[in-house]
Amino acid sequence: MKFLVDAVLPASLAAEAPAGVEFVRWSGGEDSDEELVRAAASAGARAVIFFDRNSLVQPGLVAIAEELGVALVAVDAPDPVEAKERILLHTGQLRRILHETQFALVLASEVRSFAPPTGTGSSADSTGR
Amino acid sequence: MATLGFPSPGLFATVLHALRSADPRERTVESAFADVIGSLSADEAEQLPAALGGVLTLLRGDLDRMRFAAEVLVRFDMFEAAGPLVDLAVKLRDRDLVLLAASLCGNPGVADGLRQQLSNALNGDRAAQIRLYDTLVPTSGDESLLYEQRWPGARPADGPFRLAPVVVLDADMPAKELLSVGLRLVEAGAVLRQLAADGEVPTWFGPQTVVVCRPQTRSRILSKQPAFPERQIIVNPRLENERDYVCLLRQIDGVLPGEGRLRLWSAEPAMSTLLWDPDVYSLGVYETREAAFLTSSPTSALYALAKRDLLRPRHAGVTVWAFGDLVAARTWRFLKSQSKKRVSSDVIPALARFAGDPQAVRVGATSDGHVLVDRGEGWVDVRTGEQLLDIPITDLDDAFRPFSLGGRRAPGLLHASENTRLHPAVLHGAPHLKDHRITARALATLDDRGGDQAIIAAYPELEGVPITDTVSVGHQLVGAR
Numbered sequence: 001m002k003f004l005v006d007a008v009l010p011a012s013l014a015a016e017a018p019a020g021v022e023f024v025r026w027s028g029g030e031d032s033d034e035e036l037v038r039a040a041a042s043a044g045a046r047a048v049i050f051f052d053r054n055s056l057v058q059p060g061l062v063a064i065a066e067e068l069g070v071a072l073v074a075v076d077a078p079d080p081v082e083a084k085e086r087i088l089l090h091t092g093q094l095r096r097i098l099h100e101t102q103f104a105l106v107l108a109s110e111v112r113s114f115a116p117p118t119g120t121g122s123s124a125d126s127t128g129r
Numbered sequence: 130m131a132t133l134g135f136p137s138p139g140l141f142a143t144v145l146h147a148l149r150s151a152d153p154r155e156r157t158v159e160s161a162f163a164d165v166i167g168s169l170s171a172d173e174a175e176q177l178p179a180a181l182g183g184v185l186t187l188l189r190g191d192l193d194r195m196r197f198a199a200e201v202l203v204r205f206d207m208f209e210a211a212g213p214l215v216d217l218a219v220k221l222r223d224r225d226l227v228l229l230a231a232s233l234c235g236n237p238g239v240a241d242g243l244r245q246q247l248s249n250a251l252n253g254d255r256a257a258q259i260r261l262y263d264t265l266v267p268t269s270g271d272e273s274l275l276y277e278q279r280w281p282g283a284r285p286a287d288g289p290f291r292l293a294p295v296v297v298l299d300a301d302m303p304a305k306e307l308l309s310v311g312l313r314l315v316e317a318g319a320v321l322r323q324l325a326a327d328g329e330v331p332t333w334f335g336p337q338t339v340v341v342c343r344p345q346t347r348s349r350i351l352s353k354q355p356a357f358p359e360r361q362i363i364v365n366p367r368l369e370n371e372r373d374y375v376c377l378l379r380q381i382d383g384v385l386p387g388e389g390r391l392r393l394w395s396a397e398p399a400m401s402t403l404l405w406d407p408d409v410y411s412l413g414v415y416e417t418r419e420a421a422f423l424t425s426s427p428t429s430a431l432y433a434l435a436k437r438d439l440l441r442p443r444h445a446g447v448t449v450w451a452f453g454d455l456v457a458a459r460t461w462r463f464l465k466s467q468s469k470k471r472v473s474s475d476v477i478p479a480l481a482r483f484a485g486d487p488q489a490v491r492v493g494a495t496s497d498g499h500v501l502v503d504r505g506e507g508w509v510d511v512r513t514g515e516q517l518l519d520i521p522i523t524d525l526d527d528a529f530r531p532f533s534l535g536g537r538r539a540p541g542l543l544h545a546s547e548n549t550r551l552h553p554a555v556l557h558g559a560p561h562l563k564d565h566r567i568t569a570r571a572l573a574t575l576d577d578r579g580g581d582q583a584i585i586a587a588y589p590e591l592e593g594v595p596i597t598d599t600v601s602v603g604h605q606l607v608g609a610r
Binding site for chain 1 (some may be wrong): 277408411412414415443445446449451477549552554555556557559561563564565566567568571574577583586587588589590610
């Protein structure tokens, strides 16, 4: 499974990918979030991994991702190195959950599906936060 | 830029390298020129015409490349370098070079003696003579077309030929700005002319001409051509960033009459990220403390504005604010910092709910709550569509600069520091390192983890890249949490 990984996540993530998984780190410039999602679709990636859950709340991004069939993943972590560790720790669970959902949140101890924001701007992860 | 100081060896080397590297069969003049001006200092920009003229002789063994270099001079109307081009054209008797030299010598900034030297070598070549002299009367359809191309002031408003718009740049503009504007105009399909600081005002000014100049030059033009439409004279445009250049192109295109238009699609990728575009202005996701930092507001003040329904944040697990909310709150704070009088809070919902405007060159606000857009023809109230005159209007770009109010300092919104950028479409609007999708906050957390080593370990591509100021912004953001 191929993932496009935002540049804010460490470069070493690509080299440490487990078998069956490919992490391609964004190497473009300061392109827009939408362009990242479109690039993922062009590259045949299953998902884009962003750092910080607020990335999934960017207006319009969810619609574009749904239209292109690209999943959106965000990592909740205090810093990019910790974010990388969490991705690597939960890669298997992430792959499985992306068979069922288009939006996922990687936390310290697990991966959860993430409900995209409604028109009123409310959103919650699967714990209802 | 009408000085001809002597270029440094380094500049000669840069120009020669760019021209030698460019394959005239595969590169456009614009792209070769972009390579040359990309890294010039202000002094080097001043001396670029001299450097280009100087390397012409070195290209004698490669006529194609010499013609290519000469075309660069002509496309950007670098009349200051006419001397070397005329010398080579006359010595080599190459017709392409002669025609290019004639085009360049048509600029009245060229000395009469040089023009005469070329004229003596033309042997009755009508195409060259038409380029050189606006007094020559065309005697055929082809000559008329060439004449109107070369002397736009002679074009009738509804003539049969659809010709490229002509933009005249004041040669006294700062050289680097002049080159940057010129490049974008050529890329957008305009024909470029430079108006020398002294000397006559030539037969360029016609219905399809726009001028970008200083106030003194505007006065000079209008005294010689009183009928020239003032709306087609743009005085002292601001050119601080890419967006300003795009706005200028749009402004020029907006005042071009008739069918002649710039190819703005060539700048569309940049234009689509203009902040006032409806698809952009509504973006951005900021948690409250980050919003407070970027607007210089206490968090309590933001919540109070939401409680009064002046701002309408979203709720995505936590309260989040959009870019438009930041602009609204920040502008209100800025207006308060500039005036001792009361500033109406009406400006807050007016800006927060502004739907964006794809034609806006500038957006402004008044202290009594009007939001206005300038689409290239003056300020217009977005709600009523009326033009407003004689009312103090704050350009929102001013509110984006750093300011202080009540002991709080607002950083630059779009440029929090030299290497920090913010754009609502990038990283959900988080302040980030320019040219990279790496947030200031991420840099700060890595700095806390292990200093520069930890940052470079995570981002090897940042080796040698200035990041200290962005790290500092990140620490301020983390501290604001």
